[in-house]
Amino acid sequence: MSAVNTPSGTSAAPARRDAEATKAAILRAARHLLARHAHADITLKAVAERAGVSPPLILKYFGNKDALFARVMSFEEDAEALLAGPLEDLGRHMVRHVVVGQRERGADPVLRIVFAPLHGDHGDILRTNFRAQVTERLAARLTGPDAAVRAELALAALLGLGVMFGIARGRGVRAMPVEDIVDRYGPTVQAHLTP
Missing domain, CATH: 1.10.10.60 (Homeodomain-like)
Incomplete structure (x- = not known):
């Protein structure tokens, strides 16, 4: 062209x-x-x-x-990148996505749900968008029982890693090579995705 x-x-x-x-x-x-x-x-x-x-x-x-x-306040584009991997390796993909985002950009846009205020329209919109665009989208990809709960648990584990890496700035985690974090933490996230 x-x-x-x-x-x-x-x-x-x-x-x-x-x-x-x-x-x-x-x-x-x-x-x-x-x-x-x-x-x-x-x-x-x-x-x-x-x-x-x-x-x-x-x-x-x-x-x-x-x-x-x-x-x-939309998570649509962020969810697209976060959930782009094949289901059998999605936990590793999601961990890599968050850690690389933290290292290269200083933040991962999905983590902004952590800052959603508890009250008010802004918080309500962020939570509603996160549920529909990230959690429910992930749950729709899962097979087996309790897909919605498993999606929430996988995302909770992932957000916890993001908080430790980017907000609490855990020295040990931040010093590790990306693939070492993926190898150690990817299975934790994956355990919820594939029962």
Whole structure:
């Protein structure tokens, strides 16, 4: 597929890549702030500063603050990557996904459920989205009895690892090579996925 030329004769493909990178930076910034502050306390200016863009650019890409945070509070894309492995090796895949996310990006977007406030619309939306987009989606892939409970237990184990690695910053776990963590902890998660 060839790139479309713009009137100045330049390719439009780099502009699309830049736009996608900018959108990703805005989403990362909004997730970062949402993990640390109440939704009502976050301004578009704060998101823009963290992302290194102007507030009008956020409006261009997302429309308004509510639309931006609706996207941020969705786990759809994150669940896609987290659950992308084959069922017989999904525990290892999920552990690797969380640990690599922590090491390369300093966070895993699925872990933002840990920061969901107990009360208020923001927390309710995050919990509802997590249940529908992550827990129920995982349960639908499982066979055998108690699939819903097993999905919740597998995710609880995974979130616990994420908390120890990224929030509690356990020295022993953080010092281990990724594949060593996968080898030791993957079976713990997998035990709930395949009875």
